[in-house]
Amino acid sequence: MRSFLIIQTAFIGDVILATSLVETIRKAIPDAQIDFVLRKGNESLLRSNPQIRNVFIWNKKEKKYKNLFRLIAEIRKEKYDVVLNLQRFASTGFITWRTRAEKKIGFKKNPLSFFFTEKVDHEIGNGKHEIERNFELLTSILKTELVKPKLYPSAENIKQVDDFKINSKYVVMAPSSVWFTKQLPGHQWVNLISKIPDDFAIYLIGANSDNNFLESIKSQSADKKVINLSGQLDLLASAQLIKGAHRTYANDSAPMHLASAMNAPITVFFCSTVPAFGFGPLSDQSVIIEINEKLSCRPCGLHGYSICPKGHFDCGNKIVPIA
Numbered sequence: 001m002r003s004f005l006i007i008q009t010a011f012i013g014d015v016i017l018a019t020s021l022v023e024t025i026r027k028a029i030p031d032a033q034i035d036f037v038l039r040k041g042n043e044s045l046l047r048s049n050p051q052i053r054n055v056f057i058w059n060k061k062e063k064k065y066k067n068l069f070r071l072i073a074e075i076r077k078e079k080y081d082v083v084l085n086l087q088r089f090a091s092t093g094f095i096t097w098r099t100r101a102e103k104k105i106g107f108k109k110n111p112l113s114f115f116f117t118e119k120v121d122h123e124i125g126n127g128k129h130e131i132e133r134n135f136e137l138l139t140s141i142l143k144t145e146l147v148k149p150k151l152y153p154s155a156e157n158i159k160q161v162d163d164f165k166i167n168s169k170y171v172v173m174a175p176s177s178v179w180f181t182k183q184l185p186g187h188q189w190v191n192l193i194s195k196i197p198d199d200f201a202i203y204l205i206g207a208n209s210d211n212n213f214l215e216s217i218k219s220q221s222a223d224k225k226v227i228n229l230s231g232q233l234d235l236l237a238s239a240q241l242i243k244g245a246h247r248t249y250a251n252d253s254a255p256m257h258l259a260s261a262m263n264a265p266i267t268v269f270f271c272s273t274v275p276a277f278g279f280g281p282l283s284d285q286s287v288i289i290e291i292n293e294k295l296s297c298r299p300c301g302l303h304g305y306s307i308c309p310k311g312h313f314d315c316g317n318k319i320v321p322i323a
Contacts, residue, residue, distance in 0.1 A: 001081040001103075001141065002032055007095060008086045009039040009058055012235065013279065016045065016257040018086055019149040020131040021138065026051045028144035035078070037071070037095065044234050048154040072098045084137045085110065088122060105137045124302065129278045148282050151261040153240040160233070161240045167201035167225065172241055172248040174255035175217055176210040179304030181272035182251050185316050186217050188269075192249060193221040195323035200246065201225040205238050205255065242266075247285075249321075252304075256281050271316040272308075274299045291318050 004025055008018040015038050025032050033053050036046055040059040046052055056074060059067045072095055085096045085106035093112025096104050106113055107122040120136045135146045173192070177183040196202055202224060204214040208231035218226045233241065238255065242248045243262040250256045250266065252273045259266035260282035268281050270290040277299070280288060291298070291314065298315045300308075308316075 002029065003035075003078070003080045003082070004032060005035045005037065005075065005078070005080045005083045005099065005101065006086065007037040007083065007092050009037060009060070009092060010087060012042055012045065012254040013257040014086070014130075015042050016149050016151065016254070016261050017130050017279075018134065019046075019049070019151065019261060020147060021084060021086075021134055022049070022051050023147035023150050024135065024138065024144060025142070027147055028142055035080070037075070037092075044236060045151065048157075048236065049152045051152075068095070071095070075099055082141065084134075085116070086134050086137070103141060105141070107137075124278060125276050126278075127276075129280065129282070131282070133278065148263070149257070149261040151236060151239050151258065153236040153243075157234075157237040157240045160237050161244070165201075165244075166227070167199075169199060170201040170203055170245055171196060172203045172205060172245040172255075174205050174248065174250040174253065176206045176213055177251045177253040177304070179253075179272075180306050181300065181308055181313065181316070182253055182304040183316070184251055184269045184271060184319060184321070185313070186213065186220075188316070188319060188321050189217045190220045192321040192323060193217070193224055193226065195321070196224070198224070201227060203241060203245075204228045204230065205233060205241065206230040252279065259283055267322070269316075269319055269321070271313075271319065272298060272300050272304050273302070277302060287322075289319060289322060291315050292320075293318060 035054040037056045040057050043057050046055050058071050080101040082103045083099050083101040085092050088107050088109040090111040093110040097115035104116045105118040106116045108119040113119045175189045211230040214228045214230045218228050239258045239262050242259050242264045247265040248259045252270050256268050263283050265285040266281045266283045267287040297310050
């Protein structure tokens with residue numbers, strides 16, 4: 001076996017965690033040819049990854065199914081030894097089925113798994129991390145040890161970060177999340193900032209859409225070196241910034257996974273979700289903070305909600321942030 005196709009068209013964190021398989025395969029088979037399928041918008045994560053030969057991009061937002069068939073036509077030009085489908089949705093099952101791979105391996109929960117040559121269980125909350133669940137797709141064909149996820153910021157990313165750093169001593173904070181109930185409330189971030197020593201710079205990272213939230217946190221953090229970088233860094237530049245930080249503080253969201261992939265010190269706040277889902281931090285220096293009180297409503301879902309279903313959001317408001 002020398003050629004592999006990995007399929008992961010979900011979110012940023014899922015793609016980052018999938019690089020664990022890339023690293024694992026490459027360590028076991030140094031001359032392996034590894035290609036990757038992801039959704040449009042996430043391709044920058046793998047742009048400078050030397051372990052991956054080709055990245056196939058599926059544009060889901062425009063002409064979704066036309067682009068799906070165009071993607072499959074591209075993939076079918078290759079004949080892979082192994083396809084590893086990390087998702088449990090019919091569209092990726094269809095991609096897997098239509099490849100010309102000798103081995104098609106995926107999870108039983110995929111509606112089209114009957115087309116796979118091998119199927120594996122995927123159970124949330126079984127004590128395993130997601131990278132371990134993904135690794136089980138490999139174990140029947142490759143006897144090797146699991147390797148952690150890894151990202152590869154480019155020389156341009158490194159220079160970009162070096163150019164604006166105002167202080168060699170700094171922390172990174174990623175206050176926002178796509179899901180409100182995964183996001184530590186703004187006043188909690190202000191409280192956390194007050195506990196950071198005055199000789200540290202504090203970089204707030206996020207997307208353009210997070211600017212108002214991050215600016216409000218900055219404006220309430222008097223006499224602190226707080227720099228709002230929302231929209232100024234792409235994912236790999238953010239990873240490079242995180243790599244050099246004394247510590248990064250994040251929600252259960254993509255920046256946590258960026259820290260894992262850079263093996264950078266990380267403190268993660270779990271609000272409505274729980275580490276038992278298997279998506280926690282993987283850095284050697286990892287701290288998890290969650291509410292001490294047991295709430296009957298927590299966890300309220302795997303991915304979080306746009307508002308607290310109970311209206312009180314105690315799982316976020318009652319956390320005690322620790323610097």
